[in-house]
Amino acid sequence: MKKILVANRGEIALRVMKTAKKMGIKTVAVYSTIDRQSPHVKFADEAVLIGEAPSNKSYLLGNKIIEVAKSLNVDAIHPGYGFLSENADFAEACEQNNIIFIGPKSHAIRIMGSKLAAKDAVKSYNIPMVPGTDEAITDIADAKKIAANIGFPILIKASAGGGGKGMRIVEKESEFESQMDRAISEAVNAFGDGSVFIEKYVASPRHIEIQVMADTHGNYIHLFERECSIQRRHQKVVEEAPSSVLTPELRSKMGEAAVNVAKACDYVGAGTVEFLLDEHHNFYFLEMNTRLQVEHPVSEIITNTDLVELQIKVANGEKLPMQQKDLKITGHALELRVYAEDPLNDFLPSVGTLETYKLPEGKGIRVDNGFEEGMEIPIYYDPMISKLITYGNTRDEAISLMKQAISDYDIKGIETTLPFGTFVCEHDAFRSGNFDTHFVKKYFSAEKMKLQHEKEAKIAALIALKHFNDEEKQLRVPN
Missing domain, CATH: 3.40.50.20 (Rossmann fold)
Structure with a gap:
């Protein structure tokens, strides 16, 4: 090549x-x-x-x-x-x-591109699934009966969907038909496909995904998990590897399940198998992303691999240069997606010019960036401008370094998710590891972040005042 x-x-x-x-x-x-x-x-x-x-x-x-x-x-x-x-x-x-x-062959993309086809493909591997329908809903009356048997709350999901589009939580039976109509309409508008299915709504889930790699010689490996539960509007904002809640036994089981999902569609290349983990640490297959993920750097760092290099080698017909037994987790990595969005205004896009754009540097800091100072943030594409990744020997080290790197980031001209990253890193629920995909809904508000800003500003002012007073005293000391 x-x-x-x-x-x-x-x-x-x-x-x-x-x-x-x-x-x-x-x-x-x-x-x-x-x-x-x-x-x-x-x-x-x-x-x-x-x-x-x-x-x-x-x-x-x-x-x-x-x-x-x-x-x-x-x-x-x-x-x-x-x-x-x-x-x-x-x-x-x-x-x-x-x-x-x-990337993978077209047949694998087709199978995993449909959540229903994906479920059907992995059936024979006994991979845990969230209870629900295994085919598209055509009769709403029948679907209503199925939903009642599963038990509310339930989730209506677009088969061709992603990013939270065509997805509706139904808390009670009386809301079912109206929410079904909305989900189908949204699925048609977003994907041109109104196929939807229903499944049990897992109330307090964590979003755990497993990185897999496969070559054309029948070799499959997984590169452990990523914790992706900090989300807004079903889109990830903060990711980390490894997860703070997986035991070695659960990690092994989920890794094996992910590899079996890849085998089910004769997968080749880098892919990600996504799971829901409930409050009792039961895991359920969600979907497979047949591409490189935004958050792949955290997996690269903890396994000391270059996933793009592996993608290129595998696509070139080479064998994977490692086996599962060669891989181990070293340290902890954290990633913040730096979006041109305003967290104080419901994460709405913030367009403008990068009047100042200085990136943090230092040991344990990586920035995957696509912009330069003076450039405009276009309205036509995803609002992510860069990814900030930090690495430490422990999770606490990675979090502390992330806070420092965020403060060293200097962006003027637009609003970004950097302050939200600080909010997450300083929140007790995140620091303790006791959080789920409802973190933003449960804990975040613009008011809370403003209060945090004011508190930090007061502390900074007091520190500055103390330094000033100390210097004044030193100047007054006679020789």
Whole structure:
């Protein structure tokens, strides 16, 4: 493999290109008009404009991207995450054009892209499932009876869904039909597919996911778990590895289940198997993401691996260079997604110019970044601008370093989720490890964060005053 086209933008495009460069592989960037000056465009060996700012006129143009790849004699395409990364038709088109798709085969993407098909595929492996329907709902009256048998509260979920779209919690039977109509309508609008199913609502779940890797020689491994329970609007904001609640026995069971999910669809490459963990530490298969995850750095750090390098090697037909017995967890890693969002205003997007943009540095600090000072945050794409990752020998060390790194981050011109990261790191529930996916709903409010800011400002002012008084006293001391 001599040349890779990265069909993405921002921090993930840059992160993939850095590994490719380390491996001696040339890179091609594609970009939209608004991303002309982006770091990933400057970093690549070659860069091609593919369209206007909206993603459906640029980064989602699979056929155009393949045309560019062919014209530049590209060997492989890395899709990153988002955009075309879980598009089975795009993966198939790459295969048909003799371009290596750095990811799973199209059939695996299709199976795992439908939550119902995924459930059906893993049945024979006895993987724990949340009680619910195993096929799409067609008759609402029958579905209502099934829901009553399962027991409320229940969850209505879009089969083709993700990111909380097409998802409705139904607390009681009288709300069932109206919530079903809303879920189907939202699923049609978001995915063009109104198929929904129902399952028991796990009241206090933790969101635990397992990183898996597989090669074309029948080798499967898992790289342990990530704790992803700190979310807003069903989207992760803070992730860590390992989880503070998994015992070695539970970790082994969940890892084995994740590998079996990968085997169920003949998976190749990097993937993530997501589970719900209830308050009694029972785990249930949720779904599989057939791509690299945003939070993959925390897994890389605790296992001392480069997942993108492994993706490229596996796509090139090489065997995995390690077996399960070679992998162990070392230390603890934490990741904060730095979104251009205002936590004091219901996490609404914050667009503007990065008037000041200085990143933290130091031992144990990693920033996967896709922006530079002076750039504008575009409204057309996901609002994540970077990822802040910290590593320590212990969880407490990683948390302390995260707080310090957040304070060393200097961003002016937009609002970000950095203050929310501080709020999380200082909250007793997070520090104790006793939290679930309802953390934001239970503990967070704009008022609480404002009070925290005021408290920190007062402490900083008192410290500054003490330093000033101490210096004054020293100046007054006669020789």
